[in-house]
Amino acid sequence: MSKPLRFIHPLHSLLPTEVEGFDSLAELALDLRWTWNHATDEVWRQLDPKLWNLTHNPWVVLQTVSRDQIERLMADAAFRKTVDKLVKIKRNAADSMTWFQQNHSQSHLSNVAYFSMEFMLSEALPIYSGGLGNVAGDQLKAASDLGVPVVGVGLLYQQGYFRQMIDKNGAQQALFPYNDPGQLPITPLRQANGEWLRLEISLPGYSVWLRAWQAQVGRVKLFLLDSNDAANFPAHRGITSELYGGGLELRLAQELLLGIGGWRLLAALGIQPEVCHLNEGHAAFAVLERARSFMQESGLPFEAALEITRAGNIFTTHTAVAAGFDRFDPILMQKYLGGYAEQELGITLPELLALGQQNPNDPSESFNMAYLAIRGSGAVNGVSRLHGEVSRHIFAPLFPRWPEEEVPVGHVTNGVHTPSWDSKLADDFWTGACGKDRWLGTVETLEQDMHGVDDAQLWQLRTEARKVLVKFARERLASQWAVTGEPQEECARARLLFDPDVLTLGFARRFATYKRPNLLLHDPERLLRLLTDPQRPVQLILA
Incomplete structure (x- = not known):
């Protein structure tokens, strides 16, 4: 007699959670603090040295290694002692007095929302391209170390940026490996009733459902949105497929999801940031959504709401040439934001376009995301002294009759964690x-x-x-x-x-x-x- 069929459950349900000490390993693997704490490397290397060297992803190692291997190592007194010590150090670090608490004990700052198109935290979470993500990731890590109350907001890409491979002839090959969310060191954001937190964002003619994820970065949380939801049409599931991929329409859709969707995610989580930091102009639509939210609370019109909320917005520009900023054709803006402007903000499309144009009287001028970010922010900075000078020159046309050296763009020199x-x-x-x-x-x-x-x-x-x-x-x-x-x-x-x-x-x-x-x-x-x-x-x- 043949054996009955055995239904295999999803991978996550087969993890050996009942093994004593497994929860400690999972706690270490799902906190990206391990990216700057070398002491944990040996734990993952002992579990599976080959896989660790190939991936540097503890969560993949933990899901791949056999139950017997985990049980054997957790039964080893020295290994178990190391794991327990690392967990204790991690928890003590999270609860200890921080630099921010010691030096700014009277501060009323409770939340800074840091919006960025990319974050470089680890090769285990490949949602970055280069320097912009480098700065974003390092700032989250530094905020964790110093205890600055920051939350990150970004997008989770199914393929991210292309992986470069150089063949023997020196030619570049572009590869797009798939990011399986189940093997990334992130967790779904769930509501109190256990339901996955999902947001519905209106785009022209249809709605897009966004799934919400969380990455733990020491004391700091990074929230990520992705459109690869089964409720979406196949074409719309790919909106968050590639970082900086596709054409201008896809880029506009991504930036709408980041700025508007990101701010709505914070609202759904009950987070009310005093400061909104835009890491480049990609996230500038957040200033519109923040103003809209304030309009609902206060009953004020859009112009007044923007003027009030802009005081709490910061824009950091990294671009060294004017051509590097994202620009969108007015027709595309009409398609994607015409209804939002009239129905949500209570303004006309030309009034919205004027926020991103040098000459609002030119109906054909493209909408510049950096211009929106500047007009919607109380402070603007470049990323070095020289770049501050370059940026003042780039943005001088927005401030006619101002001496170039007085254009309100400062600088904060980039650092590294x-x-x-x-x-x-x-x-x-x-x-x-x-x-x-x-x-x-x-x-x-x-x-x-x-x-x-x-x-x-x-x-x-x-x-x-x-x-x-x-x-x-x-x-x-x-x-x-x-x-x-x-x-x-x-x-x-x-x-x-x-x-x-x-x-x-x-x-x-x-x-x-x-x-x-x-x-x-x-x-x-x-x-x-x-x-x-x-x-x-x-x-x-x-x-």
Whole structure:
């Protein structure tokens, strides 16, 4: 007699949640604090070293590894002690007094909403492209460390930005791997009754349902929206498919979902931000939705509501050329926002378009998202002193008869969240010299400790780091060639490239014109001498 059919439940229901200690592993895996806490790396490496090295995604490791492996390791006293210690450190960090509480104890600031088209938090959550997402992700992490009350708002892309692969001939191959939400370190946002939090947003002729997700970033939450809901038409499910993909109409739809949908998500969660920070102009529609929300509360007309709410909006521009801002044709704006302007904001389409135009009397002028962001924000900044000057020049036409140096655009120099970017080797070294909490204060306090480091120790750190880099470059190049079908002997040759004992210079940036990669060839003869000097060899790694 044949055995009865056995129905297989979804993957998440088969996780060994009853195994003692599994909840602790899940707690660690689903908090992106692990992206800047090197101590957890060894836990995932012990569970599945190969998968960890390939993905650097603890949630994938935890869902993939066998029940027997989890039980075996959790029964190991040393491993269990490590896990319990890491969970305790994580919880203590979440409950401890923060820099913000100590230095701004009288502040009434309870919530800053940080809107961005992309966030770079980890390769385990690939919803980013480059520098814009880099800054956004690092700001969330820094806010977590410092205790600044921030929530992030973004989009969850099914494919994200393309993955670059370089074949043996140096040609770029663009790949679009699918992001399975079940294998990303995120969780569905659910209402009190257990129902998945979903929003209905009106677009021309149809509504789009948006699913809400949450990523935990230490003390900070990042909320993400995606349109890949079964209730949507297939074409509309793909609105949040690719980051910066498709044409202008798709881009406009994405930015509507981010700005209007993002603000409505905060309202659905009962979050009332005092400050709305726009990371570039992509999210500028949030200023309209914020004003609309205030109109409902106060009964004021749109113009007054915008004037009041703009005081709590901040716009950070990263763009160095005027052509880099998103612009939309008035006809497209009529299609997507005509009804919203008249029915929700109580204004005409020309009045709405005027917020994004230099010359409102020109009906053919495109709607500029950066112009909307500036007119809807109480403060505007570039990302460096020089960029502030460039931005004042770019936006000067909006302020006729103003001296260019008085155009109201300041600057806040970009920084990085150092714990995310230092290696375990460097972290251990500087922890010994300056303490684990060295980045929670001003860098001036570190100078004395850093000057006390022995030169020989510092050189040894650089030597070891160079060896790690060369090893990684060899393995990465060999794997790239293997994927493109190169013979095994060629792949083996890639593992012999570079010398771990030679001065190694790295250039890891996108080859965009404004990043000035041509400076590498500014003095070709000198570059040739540097690269061919047998007494002082130099090697370059371009990523």
